[in-house]
Amino acid sequence: MTDLAPLEDLAARVIREFANAGRMLxxxxxxxxxxxAGVLTEISGSSAVVERGFVTYSNEAKTEMLGVPADLIASDGAVSMRVAIAMAEGALARSRADVAVSVTGVAGPGGGSPEKPVGLVHFGFARRGFATRHLEKRFGDIGRDRVRLATVGLVLQELTGLFGTILPNTEADC
Structure with a gap:
């Protein structure tokens, strides 16, 4: 079982910032x-922020729950920029959230290829009224737990400061 405790302080910051801004995820x-969703809901007060979570491990779930076109998955593969973007946009469209984040990747130990190696993760960040943002990260073949923890950590880091007053809240920031 993956130990999420090291990420709880960062998760608490995300919950606090979203709650202060009156925004949902x-x-x-x-x-x-x-x-x-698991690490975020470990935090007291998360029910004011976490609107819902979609676990779409299979391609069918991505299509059925998020509306990701099956032909997109067939052409690009589930682990791809366009699928990550479609997942985030689908989660936003199928929820009352203000922000949606998606992750799709190859955690390992198997399943990688030269084009999509173990440790490759695509991220989508969708926010109402803003362009959807994509990130690609290659963590390397560092082990399944570490890839998954690093993925969660990157998401939480990206979500912090999203509604803060220190940085301008412009389209370029989302």
Whole structure:
């Protein structure tokens, strides 16, 4: 079982910042299997922020729950930029959240290829009224637990400061 305790301080910051801004979050998770929502809901007060989480481990779930076109998955593969973006946008469209985050990747130990090696993760960040943002990260073949924890940590880090007053809240920030 993956130990999420090291990420709880960062999760608490996300919950606090979203709550202070009156904003809600949805997650669409494949390779993390719900760990992002899991660490966020460990925090007291998370019910004011976490609107819902979609665990879409299979391609069918991505299509049925998030509306990701099956032909997109067939052409690009589940682990791809366009699928990550479609997952985030689908989670936003199918929720009352203000922000949605998606992750799809190859956690390992198997399942990688030269084009999509173990440790490759695609992230989507969708926010109402803003362009959807994509990140690609290659963590390397560092072990399944570490890939998943690093993925959750990157998401939480990206979500912090999203509604803060220190940085301008512009489209370029989301």
């Amino acid at each position: 949805a997650t669409a998770e494949s390779c993390t299997g719900g760990l992002i």
